[in-house]
Amino acid sequence: xxxxxxxxxxxxxxxxxxxxxxxxxxxxxxxxxxxxxxxxxxxxxxxxxxxxxxxxxxxxxxxxxxxxxxxxxxxxxxxxxxxxxxxxxxxxxxxxxxxxxxxxxxxxxxxxxxxxxxxxxxxxxxxxxxxxxxxxxxxxxxxxxxxxxxxxxxxxxxxxxxxxxxxxxxxxxxxxxxxxxxxxxxxxxxxxxxxxxxxxxxxxxxxxxxxxxxxxxxxxxxxxxxxxxxxxxxxxxxxxxxxxxxxxxxxxxxxxxxxxxxxxxxxxxxxxxxxxxxxxxxxxxxxxxxxxxxxxxxxxxxxxxxxxxxxxxxxxxxxxxxxxxxxxxxxxxxxxxxxxxxxxxxxxxxxxxxxxxxxxxxxxxxxxxxxxxxxxxxxxxxxxxxxxxx
Amino acid sequence: xxxxxxxxxxxxxxxxxxxxxxxxxxxxxxxxxxxxxxxxxxxxxxxxxxxxxxxxxxxxxxxxxxxxxxxxxxxxxxxxxxxxxxxxxxxxxxxxxxxxxxxxxxxxxxxxxxxxxxxxxxxxxxxxxxxxxxxxxxxxxxxxxxxxxxxxxxxxxxxxxxxxxxxxxxxxxxxxxxxxxxxxxxxxxxxxxxxxxxxxxxxxxxxxxxxxxxxxxxxxxxxxxxxxxxxxxxxxxxxxxxxxxxxxxxxxxxxxxxxxxxxxxxxxxxxxxxxxxxxxxxxxxxxxxxxxxxx
Numbered sequence: 001x002x003x004x005x006x007x008x009x010x011x012x013x014x015x016x017x018x019x020x021x022x023x024x025x026x027x028x029x030x031x032x033x034x035x036x037x038x039x040x041x042x043x044x045x046x047x048x049x050x051x052x053x054x055x056x057x058x059x060x061x062x063x064x065x066x067x068x069x070x071x072x073x074x075x076x077x078x079x080x081x082x083x084x085x086x087x088x089x090x091x092x093x094x095x096x097x098x099x100x101x102x103x104x105x106x107x108x109x110x111x112x113x114x115x116x117x118x119x120x121x122x123x124x125x126x127x128x129x130x131x132x133x134x135x136x137x138x139x140x141x142x143x144x145x146x147x148x149x150x151x152x153x154x155x156x157x158x159x160x161x162x163x164x165x166x167x168x169x170x171x172x173x174x175x176x177x178x179x180x181x182x183x184x185x186x187x188x189x190x191x192x193x194x195x196x197x198x199x200x201x202x203x204x205x206x207x208x209x210x211x212x213x214x215x216x217x218x219x220x221x222x223x224x225x226x227x228x229x230x231x232x233x234x235x236x237x238x239x240x241x242x243x244x245x246x247x248x249x250x251x252x253x254x255x256x257x258x259x260x261x262x263x264x265x266x267x268x269x270x271x272x273x274x275x276x277x278x279x280x281x282x283x284x285x286x287x288x289x290x291x292x293x294x295x296x297x298x299x300x301x302x303x304x305x306x307x308x309x310x311x312x313x314x315x316x317x318x319x320x321x322x323x324x325x326x327x328x329x330x331x332x333x334x335x336x337x338x339x340x341x342x343x344x345x346x347x348x349x350x351x352x353x354x355x356x357x358x359x360x361x362x363x364x365x366x367x368x369x370x371x372x373x374x375x376x377x378x379x380x381x382x383x384x385x386x387x388x389x390x
Numbered sequence: 391x392x393x394x395x396x397x398x399x400x401x402x403x404x405x406x407x408x409x410x411x412x413x414x415x416x417x418x419x420x421x422x423x424x425x426x427x428x429x430x431x432x433x434x435x436x437x438x439x440x441x442x443x444x445x446x447x448x449x450x451x452x453x454x455x456x457x458x459x460x461x462x463x464x465x466x467x468x469x470x471x472x473x474x475x476x477x478x479x480x481x482x483x484x485x486x487x488x489x490x491x492x493x494x495x496x497x498x499x500x501x502x503x504x505x506x507x508x509x510x511x512x513x514x515x516x517x518x519x520x521x522x523x524x525x526x527x528x529x530x531x532x533x534x535x536x537x538x539x540x541x542x543x544x545x546x547x548x549x550x551x552x553x554x555x556x557x558x559x560x561x562x563x564x565x566x567x568x569x570x571x572x573x574x575x576x577x578x579x580x581x582x583x584x585x586x587x588x589x590x591x592x593x594x595x596x597x598x599x600x601x602x603x604x605x606x607x608x609x610x611x612x613x614x615x616x617x618x619x620x621x622x623x624x625x626x627x628x629x630x631x632x633x634x635x636x637x638x639x640x641x642x643x644x645x646x647x648x649x650x651x652x653x654x655x656x657x658x659x660x661x662x663x664x665x666x667x668x669x670x671x672x673x674x675x676x677x678x679x680x681x682x683x684x685x
Contacts, residue, residue, distance in 0.1 A: 088637070116649070117497060119607040122504045122578045137650045154502045195498055198648075224643060225496035227471060254641045258633075269575060269641025270549020270604055273630035274672035280633045281671045289634070291641040294532075294550070322551040322558070324520075324534045353558060355534055377555065378673035 001221045003235045004051045006100045008199075008217040015190040017183055018213045022102030024051065028076055034101035035072035045104025048075040050096040053240040055135075055218070056086030062096065065104060072101070097239055105213055110203035111170050112136060113184065115191045124152045124191070126184065128166040132203035158188035172206070179212050194232060195225035244307050251303040253292060260285030261315040261388045263308040265301075267292050267326050275320045278377055284385035287314045294325040301334035305342050316347040318384040320377065323354030332360035336367040347372070347387035351380035391595040392524035392569045393544070394487055394513065395463070397427050399528050402455045402485075404476050405467035406433025407443050414467065414491070414532050416444065421535035422528040429528045431459040452483040463487035465521065465530050473517060474499035481512045488580070489530045490517035497643070500578035507580055514580025518643065520550035520572035531572065533557075541566015543679060544590035546583055547602035548575050548642065552630060552672065556600055559676025565683065568596040575642025577606070583613035591621045598624045598683055600675060601666065605631035606644045606652040611660040618664035624682040627666040628675055629654045 006024040013019060021041075023034040031048070038046045050062030057063050062084045064075035076099055083093035110132030118125040128148045131139045139146055148169045150162040160181050167180035183204075191199045198220040205215045226233050238246045248255030254269065258276075262284045266272035269291045276286035288311065292304055308317055321331050332352070339348065348371040352360050364371065372387070374380020401418065405411040415430050422429040432447045432455050439450030449455035452464065464485050468476035473492040480488045488507075495517050507514050515522055521531015526540030537554060539561045547553040553572050560567060571586045573579055583601060590596045599621070603610035610629065617625055632654040634640045636647040647653050662668045669678045 117501065117577055119577050119609070119644070120612070122501060122508075124501065141650055154498075154505050192498060195496055197497060222497050224470060224494045225498065228496075256635075256638050256640065258635065266551075268549060268551030269645060270547070270552030270602070270630050271555060271672075273604060273634055273640050273645065274549075274552050274555070274628075276633045277630060278671050278673060286633060289638075289640055322554045324551060324554055325532055354537065354554065376673060378671065381673070 001223055001226060001236055002053045002240070003219055003221070004053065004098065004237065005049065005217055006051055006098070007235045008219040009214065011190055011194060011219065012186070012214055012217055015186040017186040017190070018211065019217070020103045020105055020213055020215065022100050025099050025101055026097060028073070028080060031076035031080065031099055031101055032069070032073055035069055035076070038101065038103050039069055043103040046072045047102045047104050048072055048079055049100040049102060050079050050082070050084050051098035051100055052084055052089070052094045052096055053237070054086050054088035054094055056088055057084065060084050060086040062086070076101070094240065105205060105215060106208040107215070108206045108208050110205055112202045113187065113204045114200040114202070115187060115196070116198055118151065121151060123154060126150045126152060126158060126162065126166065126188065128170050130170055132205070136200070136202065152188065157192070158185055160185065176206065176210060176212060183212055195222045195229060196220065197222045244310055248307050251300050253290065253300060253304055253307070255307060256289040257311065258286055258288050259313065260287045261313050262384050263287045263311065263314040263317045265290050265292060265304055265308065265317065265319045267294060267296065267321050271320065271322060275318065275377070278381040279318065279384065282378070282381040282385045284381070284388055287311055296326055296331070296334070298334040298337060301331065302338040302341060305338040305344065309342060309344065309346070314346065316349060316384050316387040317344070318349045318380060320351045320380065321354070323352070323356060327356045328352050328354055328360030329356040329363060332363040336363060336369055339369055349374060349380050349384040349387060351377055391593050392527060393589040393593045394515070394522045394569060394571065395524050395530050396527045399429055399463050399487070399530065400431045400459065400461045401429045401463045401465060401530055402431060402452070402459060402461040403433040403465050403467065404452065404480065405435060406446060406448060407435040407438055408467055411467035412444060414465070415446065417535070418465070418529055418531070425527055427528050429530070431461055452479045452485070456483045456485065461485065463530060464489065466490040466492055468492060470494035470496070474503040477503050477514060477517070478506055481507055481510045485512055487515070487530070488512050489515045489519070489521050491519060491521060491532060493518040495576065497577055500576065504578055515571065516574040516579060518576040519574030520553060522569060522571050524569045525567050533570070533572070537561055538570070539566040542568055542595060542597040543600060544568045544593065544596035545570040545600045545602070546586035546590065547572055548604050548644070549602065549630065552602060555672065556602060556675045560679060563676050563680050563685065565676070565679060565685070568593060575604070575644050577644040582609045584609065584616045587613050587616060587621065591623060596623065598626070598679060600679060601625055601627045601661070603627070603629045603657055604642065604645050605629070605634050605640065605654055606646045608651060610657040614660040614664040614666065617666060625666045626675060626678045626682060627661045627668045628672055629657045630672065632670070
């Protein structure tokens, strides 16, 4: 689960990590009030920042540095409601519905801090780099030695010496060392106590008067751990997610929208990915990833159909089921009912295998439903690609 | 021979009185019974110790269950909030094999549990996996037994149904399997590709290996290096998620391309460089194996 920058900064504040003063607003009126308050408090600079879940907001024109209230209001007007296009939003962009009005900082250096799971060692890794403000992926690709790392022992947690190591490598000195240690230990604590899957401070800045601050912050949570964080669950902003994906999540369906024309409905994540792959291999393009899971019931199958049909790019539906726990006859009954209830007219291509497959085929054959059957995955994929071309 | 599970496996089920636990305890018992093996010897559900469930004795703790039944393996169906605890309990009871089926365990729970599991003598399979089957002997897991056939091809895969697909393709061609290991779709798992490959490589029954991976992490790359250096048996490989967009979790918690790491291209290139017969289409796994075996 992703959250906004202002929400992430609220979490950092709770863990004693310094962040610039600021306020989230959803109207121009509130934006004006917030900017006025910051200027009157003696801030020379106020920054207007679009709050969307995608990165690259600055380059897309979603962040403006202003020195007067008029400029701040002009910036708010330009940004609030805009379709912000960044390298992460896709060409259609994302509508800006929230702004963060924040006190500007007198930046001296821009650095980077991040915590991720290192899958090679199954430990959390604390990363630091002097190349702040850049995408860490680019730094990793071009100059991996520029990223300093400390592996954290899970039973002990991040240790002060590890934070000191990173602080000195970042070129910090004097009182900044201890400040940085407390900053990093705060980040680590926030990460484990809120079950993050990713925490990035980019840039992590030093100011001209020698202080440290998190100028930007990105936090993703581990979806699997949200059962123990009812408060954090409420930070979800469904306006930032694809509407069809939000719909799917209500029925516990694992759905990800893509831009192709062949919808797929599959049981199991690996087979669902493989089904997308074979569609492309056969010359078509998948419209989505959809794993209906091992215990899908009639209601979920119907909900899944409704979601696939709501995607206007879809020209054919490919159902690939390898019955294990999910019995093929149960699936077939659900497909027949859903296709009838929703009046499915698109070509339907089925590939069924596994538990109770004969019973399942019989149910389909007797249903009067129009569909084609591929005996193998390859044959079914070919049929789906041909059907989508018509 | 086969690996991990065979005629000597004595299995307990943690969470045996739950719906899933009951269903799959029975299915493991039924599968193994066809070959004259009693695999399931009891179960554990805290608070239900002393009762009998579907004919099996139920214990309050794993330790008690092991003492009373002589179990050497466990299959875990404990709900996600308590599953890492269940793994640690099984490891503390010194079970040789711990198969955790549960999907949805918080990553940080597994990070902590792993520090203990890695230094123990227990082999952890999963979590979030279909389990392990040695066709013609016994199974521990949720896979449909009847699609399998006893034979000489070992399988390792991060997925459930995609493994069934591969098994099906082999069986249809008359190619049997020694052991199929579903290692699980989570970012932190006990047995990785490299560990499973090592076991299959050392198993005299296994003559060839199918290695199925997916996007996310670099475990396939690590296994490819091992194969290049140590494995003479032919290996057929497939990577799922060639068309998956970066930054999106494709169902499995571990199936995500992030930080430029974990792409299908990188894995396929590393595998091809290791001499693995990599197929681009999941429909060609069986065919490719038939070819390398000269069938």
